[in-house]
Amino acid sequence: MAYQPGQWMYVRLTPDLKHHFTISSSPTEDLLQFTTMYREESEYKRALFALKVGDTVDINGPFGDFVLDPADAGPRLFIAGGIGITPFRSMLKYNQDQNLNLPLILLYSVKTKSEGAFVDQLAAIIVETATQGRLDEVKVSQLVPDFITRTWWICGPPVLVEAFVSLGQKMGLPPEKIKSEEFTGY
Numbered sequence: 001m002a003y004q005p006g007q008w009m010y011v012r013l014t015p016d017l018k019h020h021f022t023i024s025s026s027p028t029e030d031l032l033q034f035t036t037m038y039r040e041e042s043e044y045k046r047a048l049f050a051l052k053v054g055d056t057v058d059i060n061g062p063f064g065d066f067v068l069d070p071a072d073a074g075p076r077l078f079i080a081g082g083i084g085i086t087p088f089r090s091m092l093k094y095n096q097d098q099n100l101n102l103p104l105i106l107l108y109s110v111k112t113k114s115e116g117a118f119v120d121q122l123a124a125i126i127v128e129t130a131t132q133g134r135l136d137e138v139k140v141s142q143l144v145p146d147f148i149t150r151t152w153w154i155c156g157p158p159v160l161v162e163a164f165v166s167l168g169q170k171m172g173l174p175p176e177k178i179k180s181e182e183f184t185g186y
Helices: 043-049 082-097 137-143 158-170
Strands: 008-014 017-022 058-063 076-081 104-110 125-128 151-156 178-182
Touching: 008 043, 017 043, 017 082, 076 082, 076 158, 082 104, 082 151, 082 158, 125 137, 137 158, 151 158, 158 178
Parallel strands: 076 104, 076 151, 104 125, 151 178
Antiparallel strands: 008 017, 008 058
16 A cells, blocks of 8 residues: 555544544555554544454545655654544654655654553654653753754644744744644544
8 A cells, every 4th residue: 555654544443433544554564553542531542442353444535734745855743642643653754764864863752652652663852741740941052052053844633733833933043943743543
């Protein structure tokens, strides 16, 4: 199946239960992987987690333009919150598998490491907000001193995305050096 690192798809379980998921696998892998968090209050998630091996689902896609372009060798700062890590997992794995050596840095904000996805698989700077506090101007400047030279790619819950878009602008980045994708309705 052809897709680009960072794209997403619709996964339909029944005519009434459909949800979009970012593909967390890389096109270099021999599998199609989605990553999600279980939420008891979600009818969709209850049905998804009740599936058994051999059950079928309808998948439609890929969609989206929040994708890694291997021809763009410019430095990037990936900023992820929560399950917003999924497109970056795909991009980083692709970069590694293709030996692209693109200048990518990932800041991953999670409440605790145990709540994060892929924390042991990714070369990332993990910021645990429960013990270190939220990422802010001072932390970003310390952790990524060349932040101003990088295009910021931000993905996560809408409140996180809005906060980092504003922070990037406050720290002097022009709008064209900030790309974002909000994850709604986990």
